[in-house]
Amino acid sequence: MTVLAPRVDRESPAAVARIQRRPEPASVRRRRILIETGNHALLVAVSAIFLLPFVFIVLTSLMSDQQALTPALWPRPFHFSNYAEIFRQSPLLRYTWNTFVIAALSTVGVVVSCVPVAYALSLLEWRGRQATFLLVLATIMLPVQVTVVPLYIVFSRLDWIGTMKPLIVPLFFGDAFSIFLLRQFFLTIPQELLDAARVDGANEARVMTRVVVPLAKPAIAAIALFQFLYAWNDFFSPLLYLGENKHLWTLSLGLSDFRGHFHTQWNLTMAASVLFMLPVILVFFAAQRAFVEGVTLTGVKG
Amino acid sequence: MLTPRQRARRRAARRYRTVLLFLSPWLIGFSVFIAYPMLASLYYSFTNYDLLSNPKFVGLENYRFMFTKDPRYWQAMRNTLWIIAVGVPLQALVALGTAVLLTRPRRGSRVYRTILFLPKMAPAVAAALAFVFVFNPVTGPVNQLLDTAGVDKPPLWFFSPVWSKWGLVFLGVWGMGQTMIIYLAGLLDVPRHLYEAADVEGASPRQKFRFITLPLISPAIFFSVVTGVIYGFQYFTEAYVASFAIAGQPTGSAAGEVGSPQGSLLFYSLYLYVKGFTDFRMGYASAMAWVLFLITMACTLLLIRTSRRWVHYGTGGFR
Numbered sequence: 001m002t003v004l005a006p007r008v009d010r011e012s013p014a015a016v017a018r019i020q021r022r023p024e025p026a027s028v029r030r031r032r033i034l035i036e037t038g039n040h041a042l043l044v045a046v047s048a049i050f051l052l053p054f055v056f057i058v059l060t061s062l063m064s065d066q067q068a069l070t071p072a073l074w075p076r077p078f079h080f081s082n083y084a085e086i087f088r089q090s091p092l093l094r095y096t097w098n099t100f101v102i103a104a105l106s107t108v109g110v111v112v113s114c115v116p117v118a119y120a121l122s123l124l125e126w127r128g129r130q131a132t133f134l135l136v137l138a139t140i141m142l143p144v145q146v147t148v149v150p151l152y153i154v155f156s157r158l159d160w161i162g163t164m165k166p167l168i169v170p171l172f173f174g175d176a177f178s179i180f181l182l183r184q185f186f187l188t189i190p191q192e193l194l195d196a197a198r199v200d201g202a203n204e205a206r207v208m209t210r211v212v213v214p215l216a217k218p219a220i221a222a223i224a225l226f227q228f229l230y231a232w233n234d235f236f237s238p239l240l241y242l243g244e245n246k247h248l249w250t251l252s253l254g255l256s257d258f259r260g261h262f263h264t265q266w267n268l269t270m271a272a273s274v275l276f277m278l279p280v281i282l283v284f285f286a287a288q289r290a291f292v293e294g295v296t297l298t299g300v301k302g
Numbered sequence: 303m304l305t306p307r308q309r310a311r312r313r314a315a316r317r318y319r320t321v322l323l324f325l326s327p328w329l330i331g332f333s334v335f336i337a338y339p340m341l342a343s344l345y346y347s348f349t350n351y352d353l354l355s356n357p358k359f360v361g362l363e364n365y366r367f368m369f370t371k372d373p374r375y376w377q378a379m380r381n382t383l384w385i386i387a388v389g390v391p392l393q394a395l396v397a398l399g400t401a402v403l404l405t406r407p408r409r410g411s412r413v414y415r416t417i418l419f420l421p422k423m424a425p426a427v428a429a430a431l432a433f434v435f436v437f438n439p440v441t442g443p444v445n446q447l448l449d450t451a452g453v454d455k456p457p458l459w460f461f462s463p464v465w466s467k468w469g470l471v472f473l474g475v476w477g478m479g480q481t482m483i484i485y486l487a488g489l490l491d492v493p494r495h496l497y498e499a500a501d502v503e504g505a506s507p508r509q510k511f512r513f514i515t516l517p518l519i520s521p522a523i524f525f526s527v528v529t530g531v532i533y534g535f536q537y538f539t540e541a542y543v544a545s546f547a548i549a550g551q552p553t554g555s556a557a558g559e560v561g562s563p564q565g566s567l568l569f570y571s572l573y574l575y576v577k578g579f580t581d582f583r584m585g586y587a588s589a590m591a592w593v594l595f596l597i598t599m600a601c602t603l604l605l606i607r608t609s610r611r612w613v614h615y616g617t618g619g620f621r
Contacts, residue, residue, distance in 0.1 A: 039406040046400060047417040053476065054420070056443055057432045071446050113327035120324035126317060136328065139336055141529075141602060143536045145574050146595045147339035149346060149588045152579070153353065154339075173331025204320050233425040235539040240579060252427045256543050266435055273428040284423045288416065 061271035068267040082271040089268065092275070094247075095254040102167050102238075102250060103231035109171035110178050110227040111220060117174050118182035119208050123194060133183065139176040144236065152240065162245035167237055171227070178223040185219035186212065221290040229280060251276050340595075346588035353582050364589035375590070377565050378573040381467065385569065386534035389471045394526055397478040401485035402515075415486070422479030430543040433473045434460050460548050463566035470540055470567070481526045488519035531601050535594055538571040545572075570594060 024032075060068050061082055062075040086092055120126075121133050155166045189212060197207045213220065235252040242248045249257075255276055258269050304312070322329075347364055349357035368375050400418055404411045421429070436442050437459035448456035457465040496514050505513070545560060545567045560576050561568025574594070578587030 036408060039403070040410065043403055043407065043411070043414045046403065047414050050418055050421055050476065052443075053432055053436055054424075056436050060435065069441055071441050073443060073446075113331070116324040117328040120321050124317075124321055124324070126321045132325070135332075139332070141532055141598060142336065143532070143571075143591075143594055143598055145536060145571055146343060146591045147336060149578055149584050149591060150339035150342035151335065153342075153584065156353065170331065170335050172327065173335060174328035179328065204324070208324075229423070233427075235427050235543070236575075239542075240575075252425060252539075255425075255431065256427050256546065258431075266441075269431060270435065273431055276428045277424050280423050280425060281420065284420070285416075 057270050057273055057277075060267055061274050063267045065265045065267050068265075068270075079267065082267050083275070086268050086272050086275070090254060090258065090272075092251075092254065092272065095249055095251045098164075098248050099232055099250040099252070102164055103228045105164075105168045106171040106231045107224050107228045109168060109173075110175050111224055113172050113174045114178040114182055114223065115213065115216075115220065116208065118179050118186055119204075119212060121179065122183045122186035123189070123191070123208075123212065124204065136176050136179050140180060142176075148240070155241065161241055162248070164242070164248060166241040167231070167234075175227065178227065181223055181226075182216065182219055185216055189215055218290055221287070225283070225287055225290060229283070232280060343588040343591050346585050347592050348589075349585045351584040351588075353584060357585065360585070364586050365593075368586070368589055368593070374565070374568065374573060378561075378568045378570050381561075381566065381568055382535060382537065382570040385467055385470060385537065386531055388467075389474045390527060390530035390534060392471060393475050393478045393481060393530065394523060396475050397481035397526070398485050398523070400478075401482050401489055402511075404482075404486055405489050415483075418482060419479035421476045424477070426539040427543050429473060429477065430540040431547055433469055433476075434544050434547045437469045437472075460544055461563060463564040466544075466548075466563055466566045470544065473540055481530075484522050484526060485519060488522035489515065492518045528602060532598050535597060536571050537569050538575065541567045541569050541572055542575075 056073075059073060059075055062078045062080065063072070063082075064075075064079050067075065117136075121129060121136065151166070152161070155161055158165075160166050193211055193215070194207050197211050202210065233252065234250075235256065238250045238253050242250065242253065255269075255272050258272055346357060348361055349359050350364075351357040404415055404418075407414075424432075437444050439445050439456065439458045439461055442459075444459070445456045457468070459469045460466050492515060496518075497510055500510050500514060542560065545562045549562045560572055560580075570590070571594075574587050574590045577583050577590065
């Protein structure tokens, strides 16, 4: 597993200080500070550009609807009441609850179903394991569009259109990407630990739940996080399966409709966008480590 | 008493039972949600099917119509190829540039990394709406900036069929955080001693980048380009939301507005959605889906093939 902190070995200040007792010449020092300042200046500029859209969204969400239609950048006066207004004008709480239910249940499904599959694909020895894993890999890249038409037909026969079931049930039957990510992590667990438990008479299910799962918490956290955020942000599937049942709409659907309903009310649209983004960004800050490690794990490592 | 061989066979059988049990969620999921639908959509692609009456077999008619008689299909294809050709390399370049910048400061790069990754977290619907607003030709800050910079007649962005796709390209570049993290991990994995050896040889920073950094992170670039092309063909949410926001209509109301202005945001997956789920032409949508599948396969194979020439893997092959 690659952790984004291998900087220790390359510039551990303590180690460097111990070796280099000789003070560096003033010219070298000045040059170093100059370069460091230049790097930071560049990064501050780039970061500012990437933050600006967020700033505009927040500022616009605090304008009056009239002012949001002018080129003005600064709200005058501040309309904090916009945030109350959007709750009056649309069932935001219901959308939030629906989104949460779908995201939470589908996350449970992914974790429960993918851990044993990844376990069989990494820590059990059997013929055909590699071929099966390649098949799992191949389905990661499969576009949803390829399967969506027959699935829609099946779900409509089952009378599942307009219910949350098509968005939750399939996730209880494994997700290729999560299986892949978990397997990569499981491969780093030393077999000796598992064998020790097996010698003590534990069966495979017990080895998995008592030995592997506790060790794999970071990877499980990462796939849970990815699935939760994916479901939270998803638009295509809710549009397809919940489009006609406004009662079960998610935040994505509600927000995309906002603009149509409140034609010129950009201020309210932006306020709703802020509320939609906020939980995701808070989760990101709280779980940043798990997140970045997860993204790295999906890269070319392994 | 069992002979040793019988005992071994029993153990092997038990082992396979365990494996099957552990695999069962995926086995069911793969058969029901992937294998069956793929085969079914292949069958539907040779039929006319509107969900109400039974599928009617028409042979290759859907494919023939698609390739020879449907101008909107080709419009969607052109738009999709355009946004892949422009968006994927641009995103990779910006991600590589910022990743290189992030490796340079001695301290504090974590804060920048967080900020630059943040846009990736913004839900696609919210981000698309925000960009339609930010790029609004009259009230948006982008054109105000261009105005003050003295640009004569700045673009109309999402309101002009010529410029609308650029708005989405910038939206993609803004959300390049994931690509950047993957590049950054690659950059930090480059062994320091290679750079030190190059310093001893008197290599310039440019030479070091060209002959050490670039070859060693090429697998990461390869990975992001492959996925970028494949996801490009599935590009949906941002285009859907932007085109409805411009048309100013509620979600799912008028199919005719999908891809506005003037069809410039009509992408492959958007058109597939319209055909399948607003026109309920399931056979035609299935044919489009299978062409999409073959394109995806071809892209992946092509990139994996050609990669042998320019991708450096250190030890071992692909994965």
